[in-house]
Amino acid sequence: MDFSELFKLSGLLGRFSPDGKCLASCVQYQLIIRDVNTLQILRLYTCLDQIQYIEWSSDSLFILCAMYKRGIVQVWSLEQPDWHCKIDEGSAGLVASCWSPDGRHILNTTEFHLRITVWSLCTKSVSYIKYPKACQQGVAFTKDGRYMAVAERRDCKDFVSLFVCSNWQLLRHFDTETQDLFGIEWAPNGCVLAVWDTCLEYKILLYSLDGRLLSTYRAYEWSLGIKSIAWSPSSQFLAIGSYDEKVRILNHVTWKKITDFEHPATVVNTKTIVYKEVEKSPPVETERLSFPPSRALASSVFSTQSKYDIFQVPVSFQYIKPVADRANPKMGIGMLAFSPDNCFLATKNDNIPNAVWIWDIQKLKLFVVLEQLCAIQSFQWDPRQPRLAVCTGNSKVYLWSPAGCVSVQVPTEGELQIVSLCWHPSGNSMALLSKDNFCVCFLEREEV
Amino acid sequence: MGDWKTVTVPVLSSDSKNIFQYTSEKKISPSNMNSQVLHLPLPSSKSMHNFFSAFCTEENIEQSISYLNKELTTLGFPSIYSESKGKELDLISIVNCMNELLLLQHKNLRAQEEVEMQHLKLGSDMDHLQNCYAKLKEQLELSKREIVGLQERDRQLQSKNRNLHQLLKNEKDEVQKLQNIISSRATQYNHDMKRKEREYNKLKERLHQLVMNKKDKKIAMEVLNYVGRADGKRGAWRTDKTEARNEDQMYKILLSDYEQRQKQLLLENAELKKVLQQMKKEIISLLPPQKQKPKERSEDGPVLSDLEEDIGELNKENMWELSCETVREQLTNSIRKQWRMLKSHVEKLDNQVSRVHSEALNDKDVISREEHELETEKLELEIHQCKEIIKTQQQLLQQQLTSPCDDDTTLLLQDCYLLEERERLQEEWRLFQEQKKNFEKERRSFTEAAIRLGLERKAFEEDRGAWLKQQFLSLSTDYKHSENVTTSTSDHDNRLLNSMSQQRKPHCILSAPVSTDPCQTFQYISHN
Numbered sequence: 001m002d003f004s005e006l007f008k009l010s011g012l013l014g015r016f017s018p019d020g021k022c023l024a025s026c027v028q029y030q031l032i033i034r035d036v037n038t039l040q041i042l043r044l045y046t047c048l049d050q051i052q053y054i055e056w057s058s059d060s061l062f063i064l065c066a067m068y069k070r071g072i073v074q075v076w077s078l079e080q081p082d083w084h085c086k087i088d089e090g091s092a093g094l095v096a097s098c099w100s101p102d103g104r105h106i107l108n109t110t111e112f113h114l115r116i117t118v119w120s121l122c123t124k125s126v127s128y129i130k131y132p133k134a135c136q137q138g139v140a141f142t143k144d145g146r147y148m149a150v151a152e153r154r155d156c157k158d159f160v161s162l163f164v165c166s167n168w169q170l171l172r173h174f175d176t177e178t179q180d181l182f183g184i185e186w187a188p189n190g191c192v193l194a195v196w197d198t199c200l201e202y203k204i205l206l207y208s209l210d211g212r213l214l215s216t217y218r219a220y221e222w223s224l225g226i227k228s229i230a231w232s233p234s235s236q237f238l239a240i241g242s243y244d245e246k247v248r249i250l251n252h253v254t255w256k257k258i259t260d261f262e263h264p265a266t267v268v269n270t271k272t273i274v275y276k277e278v279e280k281s282p283p284v285e286t287e288r289l290s291f292p293p294s295r296a297l298a299s300s301v302f303s304t305q306s307k308y309d310i311f312q313v314p315v316s317f318q319y320i321k322p323v324a325d326r327a328n329p330k331m332g333i334g335m336l337a338f339s340p341d342n343c344f345l346a347t348k349n350d351n352i353p354n355a356v357w358i359w360d361i362q363k364l365k366l367f368v369v370l371e372q373l374c375a376i377q378s379f380q381w382d383p384r385q386p387r388l389a390v391c392t393g394n395s396k397v398y399l400w401s402p403a404g405c406v407s408v409q410v411p412t413e414g415e416l417q418i419v420s421l422c423w424h425p426s427g428n429s430m431a432l433l434s435k436d437n438f439c440v441c442f443l444e445r446e447e448v
Numbered sequence: 449m450g451d452w453k454t455v456t457v458p459v460l461s462s463d464s465k466n467i468f469q470y471t472s473e474k475k476i477s478p479s480n481m482n483s484q485v486l487h488l489p490l491p492s493s494k495s496m497h498n499f500f501s502a503f504c505t506e507e508n509i510e511q512s513i514s515y516l517n518k519e520l521t522t523l524g525f526p527s528i529y530s531e532s533k534g535k536e537l538d539l540i541s542i543v544n545c546m547n548e549l550l551l552l553q554h555k556n557l558r559a560q561e562e563v564e565m566q567h568l569k570l571g572s573d574m575d576h577l578q579n580c581y582a583k584l585k586e587q588l589e590l591s592k593r594e595i596v597g598l599q600e601r602d603r604q605l606q607s608k609n610r611n612l613h614q615l616l617k618n619e620k621d622e623v624q625k626l627q628n629i630i631s632s633r634a635t636q637y638n639h640d641m642k643r644k645e646r647e648y649n650k651l652k653e654r655l656h657q658l659v660m661n662k663k664d665k666k667i668a669m670e671v672l673n674y675v676g677r678a679d680g681k682r683g684a685w686r687t688d689k690t691e692a693r694n695e696d697q698m699y700k701i702l703l704s705d706y707e708q709r710q711k712q713l714l715l716e717n718a719e720l721k722k723v724l725q726q727m728k729k730e731i732i733s734l735l736p737p738q739k740q741k742p743k744e745r746s747e748d749g750p751v752l753s754d755l756e757e758d759i760g761e762l763n764k765e766n767m768w769e770l771s772c773e774t775v776r777e778q779l780t781n782s783i784r785k786q787w788r789m790l791k792s793h794v795e796k797l798d799n800q801v802s803r804v805h806s807e808a809l810n811d812k813d814v815i816s817r818e819e820h821e822l823e824t825e826k827l828e829l830e831i832h833q834c835k836e837i838i839k840t841q842q843q844l845l846q847q848q849l850t851s852p853c854d855d856d857t858t859l860l861l862q863d864c865y866l867l868e869e870r871e872r873l874q875e876e877w878r879l880f881q882e883q884k885k886n887f888e889k890e891r892r893s894f895t896e897a898a899i900r901l902g903l904e905r906k907a908f909e910e911d912r913g914a915w916l917k918q919q920f921l922s923l924s925t926d927y928k929h930s931e932n933v934t935t936s937t938s939d940h941d942n943r944l945l946n947s948m949s950q951q952r953k954p955h956c957i958l959s960a961p962v963s964t965d966p967c968q969t970f971q972y973i974s975h976n
Contacts, residue, residue, distance in 0.1 A: 077675075085671040092659050092667055104677055114656050119669050122677045126669075146701070155649075156642050164694045169686050171694055191705040209702050253709075 002442040003410050004039055009438040011052060012420050017060040020425045022078070024063055025438060026051045031065055031076065036424065039440060045076045048086075053096075057103035058145065062121075064106060066097040073097050073106060075121070087119050101145025101165055113138075116150065118168060127168050133158065137183035142190035147171065147209070149193050151181050160184060160195060162211065172211035178203060182226070189235040192252070196226045196240075199328075204229070204240060206255055215255035219248055224329075230336035230345070237342075237361065241333025245349050249364070259364045263333070263349035263357055265319035267369060274315045275308040275405050276371045277398070306373065306396065306407050317352045317371060335379065339386040344402075346388055348376050356390055358400065370400060377419045384427035391418040397432055397441060410439060513537065520545055724783055731786040735793060800824050 013026040022042060023034045028050055033043040049067035056063050064075045071094040075085040093111025100107060106119045113134035118127040132138055133151035140149045145165055152159040158181040162172040180198040187194065192214065197203040202225030206214045217240075219225075224243035231238055237258075238250045247261040267274060322329040335348040344367065345359040353375040360367040374392040381388055390398040395416040398407045410416055410432065420433040430441045504512040517528050525545045530538035659667075800821060807820070 075671075083672050083675075085669070087669045088667065090667040102677070104675065110659075112652055112655060114652055114659070121671065121675050123674065146697075156645050164697075167686050167690060167694075169691060169694055171698060189705055191702055209698055253713075 001408055001444070003412075004440040004442075006412055006414060006416060006437040006439050007039075009433060009436060010050075012433050012435070013051065013054050014422055014431045014433045014438045015054060015056060016422060016424050016431065017056045017063075018058055018425060019060040021060065023431065023440070024054055024056065026054055026065070031063065033063070033078065036429065036440075043076070043078065043081060045074075047074050048072055055097075055099050057099050058101055059103045062099075062103060064097060064099060066094065068094050071111075073108060075106065085121065089117070092117075098139065100148070101141045105165075105168075107139065109138075129161070129163075131159075133181055135182055137185060140184045140186050140193070141165070142186045143188050144190055146190065147186075149184050149186065151184050151195075153181070160193070160207065162193075162209070174207070174211040176205055176207075177213075177216070178205065183229070185229060185231065187231050187235040187238075187252075188233055192235065194229060194231070194238060196229060199224050199226060199243060201225055202242060204238075206238075217248075217250060217255065217257070219257070220244070224332065227332040227334055228336045230338055232338045232342050232345075232361070233340055234342045237338075239336050239338070239345055239347075241336045241347060243329075243332030245332055245351055247333050247336065247345070247347055247359075249361075261345075261347070261357075261359055261366065263347070263352065265352060266314055266316045267366070268314040269366060270313055272313055272366045272369060274311045274313060274369045274371065275400075276311050276315075277306050277373050277407060278309045279306050279373065305409060308370075308405050308407060315369070315371075317355050317369075319352055321351065335376075337379065337381055339381045339388070340383055341386050344381075344386050344388075346379055346381065348379070354392075356388070356400075358388065368400065368405075370398065370405060372398065378421060380421055380423055382427040383423055383425055387427070389421055389423065389430055391421050391432065393417050393419055397421065397430070399443075408441075410441070412439065525549075721779070724779055728779070728783050728786055731783075731790045735786070735789050796828055 007025065008027045009025050010027050013024075015024050016022070016036065017024065021036055023036050023039070025032050025034070029047050031043075031045040031047060031051060031054065032041055033045075034040060035042050045065075047065050047067060049070040049072065051065045052068045053066040054063060055066075061079055062075050062077050064073055066073045071089040071092065073087040073089075073094070075087070077083040087106060087108065089108055089110055092114065094108055095111055095113065096109040098107050099105070100118070104121045106121070108117045108119065109115075109132060110117065113132050116129040116132045116139070118129065120126070129150055129152075131152045131154050133153045135151060138151040141147070148163045148165050150161045150163065152161055158176045158178045160172075160174060160176055160181075161170060163169065164171050176195050178195065178197040179201050182196055182198045184193060184195050186192070191209045193207045193209070195205045195207060197205075202219050202221070202223075204217050204226060206216075208214050219240075219242065226240055226242050228241040229238065230241075236252050238252070240248045240250065242248070245263045247263075248257050249259050249261070250256065251258045320330070322331050330350045330353075332350055333347050334350040335346075337346050338344070338361075339346070343361055345361055347357045347359065349355065349357065354372045356370040356372075356376055356379055357366060358368040358370070359365065370390065372390070372392045374394055377391050377393045379388055379390040385401070387399060387401040390400070392398070395410045395412060395418060396407050397410060397418060399405060410418070414437070416432070416437055416439065417434045418432045419435060422431040422433065424430065428443055430443065432439050432441055513528070521527055525548060526541050528537055528542045528545060530536045530541075803824065804817060804820060
């Protein structure tokens with residue numbers, strides 16, 4: 001495992017290009033494009049304001065930078081550094097911006113979610129989508145980029161509109177039986193759309209591509225409902241994480257629950273492997289200490305090494321019960337992700353913030369629990385193989401694969417508190433992002 | 449103490465005869481009921497003398513004697529006067545009377561003693577009863593008190609129960625109330641939310657209008673030059689055709705997805721069916737263990753042959769390409785059956801193994817393993833056979849029992865069976881009779897035919913003889929017409945031959961009845 005040096009970063013905006021050749025990062029006003037292997041700066045663009053969001057186009061030729069305060073989106077081309085494009089929303093304001101799957105249209109969501117404007121880079125046409133829903137995931141594209149689903153709200157009712165992305169024609173428009181739609185997501189096969197309700201009601205609806213309601217699933221009433229969902233890459237399973245600390249798996253044939261995964265504070269199943277991160281302080285040879293202490297020495301003295309120990313079940317985890325009278329409590333399953341080969345599901349129970357639960361989907365059983373010393377910030381699966389990278393806000397990155405798990409200290413001179421990470425599309429490298437810096441970690445093929 | 453009272457008779461005079469008798473009457477004083485003891489203290493002689501001389505003195509001897517006589521006679525004693533003379537005393541009778549009186553006195557004393565004894569007994573009984581009564585009264589008191597206590601407790605518990613019920617009801621009511629409150633608050637909340645949302649929508653509309661109206665120069669896109677589309681094609685107008693094409697495309701995508709899924713499911717199904725078939729075959733092959741246990745094989749033989757037939761049939765039909773319900777059910781049922789048999793077999797083996805293990809512990813009673821196994825297998829076979837027999841018997845019993853089994857119905861049933869048989873027999877008898885009749889008829893007809901034939905024969909013979917005669921005559925006269933004769937004879941011969949042949953035929957026919965007749969007769973004999 002190799003680590004690069006630290007580079008500056010702002011806003012956790014570090015993205016690999018879809019073709020895997022470049023890495024874009026932002027520092028305040030500037031957009032820096034680097035080559036992935038050498039990390040040399042290929043391009044440097046300056047925008048008009050502090051960049052709040054960047055996104056690569058699907059063909060990696062363009063990159064958009066959105067500045068919400070000014071209401072401007074600037075698009076840069078990689079092939080032609082002189083080419084520029086600026087979209088100014090003016091008084092309409094801007095709250096979100098994204099590419100269309102063909103990489104030639106930009107969808108801007110204006111302030112107050114008044115409308116979504118579709119700007120075209122090919123033609124002079126502009127399209128408007130009225131009454132978009134002000135929710136977290138209101139716009140969803142199918143994986144093949146053919147269709148777009150937009151959640152709308154008119155007259156206190158929720159609707160979903162399906163558009164054909166090639167010419168933005170409305171394909172279907174149907175109402176959903178939700179109280180207050182919270183999110184929509186396409187299945188990877190592009191044929192089923194999952195629509196789920198606000199957390200006050202546990203309801204998830206599954207619509208076919210032609211707008212028919214395939215199935216409704218409600219696990220229980222009254223208590224807080226769905227917190228997060230994830231489709232399996234083969235579209236066979238739909239994992240629903242809810243506030244009752246359970247993940248329910250629906251199957252694509254009957255859309256009925258096949259099992260639910262519980263996340264209790266104590267794990268008793270003997271077949272589960274529990275890895276606990278354990279600190280081990282490095283041996284410091286007192287004779288070698290010099291004054292003033294060199295930087296390397298200082299960091300090595302103060303940084304604690306850690307390793308994983310396998311603990312025997314039963315194991316108890318640190319369980320936190322959140323305050324009862326606050327909204328959006330930190331409980332339930334907040335993070336869900338399937339591995340790319342469909343074999344594993346990684347979940348995080350916000351009541352047990354230090355643990356990552358890895359479930360074996362073939363056996364529908366709990367496989368591994370990783371307990372860290374600090375709270376989990378984020379985890380991501382390697383896009384090619386079942387390898388999970390976890391970061392907990394310290395300068396270590398943790399990798400798990402079915403072969404085992406390892407905790408790696410990033411050898412940096414300064415402080416690096418890794419809050420987010422981002423895999424390269426090939427799975428060979430990883431960008432580790434902190435609030436101010438980032439570094440790139442290169443992995444060998446058969447690492448871990 | 450009883451008071452004596454001497455009976456003073458008005459006739460009494462002071463006689464000083466030494467015959468004294470006293471009668472004492474007892475007067476029981478009311479104050480003392482208990483002592484009913486009679487005491488007959490014999491007074492001292494002196495007092496007695498004085499006492500006894502109170503009745504009869506020297507003056508009233510005659511009167512006292514006559515009085516005594518009167519008394520005695522009234523009591524049924526003989527008179528103390530002698531019979532012949534009036535005033536002479538019969539000493540013998542006097543002595544007898546005295547004796548009698550003494551005896552009477554003794555008897556009376558005895559009776560008195562008895563009465564006293566009884567009196568004592570009754571007294572003690574009375575005491576005893578009074579004690580019992582007192583005890584029972586005490587007990588009654590106690591139980592009454594207990595009852596009162598228990599009643600009190602019962603009342604308390606009931607009141608507690610009532611209180612708890614009341615509390616429960618209150619709690620339930622409260623829960624209901626809270627639920628109602630929750631639901632009303634929820635509706636209120638929803639209503640408010642809707643109201644706010646409508647207001648919000650109005651604001652948004654207003655804002656939208658403003659934004660649109662302003663026609664802001666600022667809302668624009670500035671681009672150096674328009675780039676080509678990603679796929680290189682040119683943009684197209686949005687028309688109905690494109691709409692239709694979009695729909696088509698969408699349905700194509702959906703269909704392809706469904707087809708793919710269906711293919712996968714078919715493949716899976718086929719694989720699973722194959723696996724089931726294999727499993728079935730393997731299980732069947734496992735079940736009759738091979739040459740070592742021929743008994744079992746013969747036992748499972750009939751069962752197996754059925755199964756093998758089934759398999760054969762199913763294989764013939766190439767069933768894993770069929771996917772209809774019945775075939776599937778058949779397969780699963782047969783697999784289940786096989787599996788059950790295999791399971792029982794394995795259980796048997798397990799038992800065997802465990803038995804062997806437990807027996808292997810004590811070294812003394814070690815039987816050789818094979819022997820043991822053989823034994824156990826034999827026993828199990830027996831058990832199996834017995835079980836089968838029991839099963840079949842049970843089934844038969846069941847059959848018998850399920851059909852209503854009163855005596856009447858069984859009788860009826862029997863009757864029915866008998867009737868059936870009877871009818872059948874009658875039927876057969878009828879048939880037999882018919883046949884007999886037919887045979888008779890035939891026989892008769894045959895005999896008639898035979899008679900006819902005989903007659904015909906006779907006639908024919910006569911004719912023949914006559915004809916021959918004629919021939920002779922004609923021959924002798926018409927020798928010249930030899931050709932004609934020959935021809936005629938030939939003709940005649942032919943005719944003869946024909947007639948002969950005809951004769952032969954009837955002869956044959958005749959022979960037939962002749963031959964059958966005895967057979968028939970034999971038959972009839974045998975029947976009869």
